[in-house]
Amino acid sequence: MNAxxxxxxxxxxxxxxxxxxxxxxxxxxxxxxxxxxxxxxAGAFExxxxxxxxxxxxxxxxxxxxxxxxxxxxxxxxxxxxxGHNFPxxxxxxxxxxxxxxxELIVRSVEDSMARGTVRLAHPGExxxxxQSVTLLEAIEEFRFDALFGGARRDEEKARAKERIFSxxxxxxxxxxxxxxxxxxxxxxxxxxxxxxxxxxxxxxWTELDVWQYIxxxxxxxxxxxxxxxxxxxxRRGLLVPVTELTPPRDGEQVQVRDxxxxxxxxITCTCPVxxxxxxxxxxxxxxxxxxxSERGATRMDDKTSDASMEKRKKDGYF
Numbered sequence: 001m002n003a004x005x006x007x008x009x010x011x012x013x014x015x016x017x018x019x020x021x022x023x024x025x026x027x028x029x030x031x032x033x034x035x036x037x038x039x040x041x042a043g044a045f046e047x048x049x050x051x052x053x054x055x056x057x058x059x060x061x062x063x064x065x066x067x068x069x070x071x072x073x074x075x076x077x078x079x080x081x082x083x084g085h086n087f088p089x090x091x092x093x094x095x096x097x098x099x100x101x102x103x104e105l106i107v108r109s110v111e112d113s114m115a116r117g118t119v120r121l122a123h124p125g126e127x128x129x130x131x132q133s134v135t136l137l138e139a140i141e142e143f144r145f146d147a148l149f150g151g152a153r154r155d156e157e158k159a160r161a162k163e164r165i166f167s168x169x170x171x172x173x174x175x176x177x178x179x180x181x182x183x184x185x186x187x188x189x190x191x192x193x194x195x196x197x198x199x200x201x202x203x204x205x206w207t208e209l210d211v212w213q214y215i216x217x218x219x220x221x222x223x224x225x226x227x228x229x230x231x232x233x234x235x236r237r238g239l240l241v242p243v244t245e246l247t248p249p250r251d252g253e254q255v256q257v258r259d260x261x262x263x264x265x266x267x268i269t270c271t272c273p274v275x276x277x278x279x280x281x282x283x284x285x286x287x288x289x290x291x292x293x294s295e296r297g298a299t300r301m302d303d304k305t306s307d308a309s310m311e312k313r314k315k316d317g318y319f
């Protein structure tokens with residue numbers, strides 16, 4: 001089995017002449033499908049919301065929503081479930097982008113769920129990431145949301161590859177993978193019983209490479225940590241764990257300063273960067289072509305517990 005070429009080799013091949021430029025013509029079809037889904041939900045549901053973290057996938061989805069409805073006219077609020085342990089560069093960018101669009105931003109915090117007693121940590125250092133499910137379900141009940149857009153993609157992880165674009169959730173907010181509805185010829189069954197809702201994934205058919213090509217084409221702004229920067233990290237089981245107050249080095253671990261970027265962003269306690277000198281979307285496209293591991297596989301500590309960890313979380317109401 002041949003190894004994938006290094007990014008520098010791919011870049012040299014693409015730059016050899018104008019005939020070797022990477023095509024992004026397929027992005028028009030992906031964008032059209034996403035806009036169709038965004039409009040379909042607006043017409044079929046009474047109280048939808050768009051899950052918005054300030055990450056690259058939700059920013060791509062938001063860009064498509066702008067095209068679908070116009071800036072300042074997005075017909076549903078943006079909802080953020082905040083663990084209280086998010087990267088400040090991301091939450092600051094989230095607030096800035098919502099303000100620019102004139103969109104309603106709703107933030108609900110895991111810390112509030114902890115204060116109510118609906119979330120209890122096993123120990124103070126436990127990651128709050130998995131507990132977002134509780135806070136999300138509480139927000140759904142509070143605002144009576146009947147559809148929630150998510151930025152998950154099928155190429156990210158095995159459980160997400162099983163998910164329909166319109167993912168039915170029962171009255172407990174749970175996902176039943178064996179009871180999903182067929183989606184033939186882009187016909188979506190949107191019927192709901194009292195208390196049920198849908199999770200809708202408009203960019204489900206996109207890949208990480210598609211996302212970065214679209215970001216480059218549309219000149220979409222992103223939080224700075226998506227691009228190369230220097231950061232203190234420790235190498236732990238093949239992951240570069242950022243050194244922070246929440247994730248200090250363990251005994252015997254050597255702290256190093258490396259050039260890194262984040263392929264995906266989430267709770268600080270479970271999200272790791274990758275080594276990279278890519279400073280532009282175009283350079284990240286080149287790196288993505290050479291990547292052999294999905295972005296979650298390369299950067300998420302919470303997916304290392306077992307092959308079924310994501311599926312279990314989704315059954316419990318996770319994004």
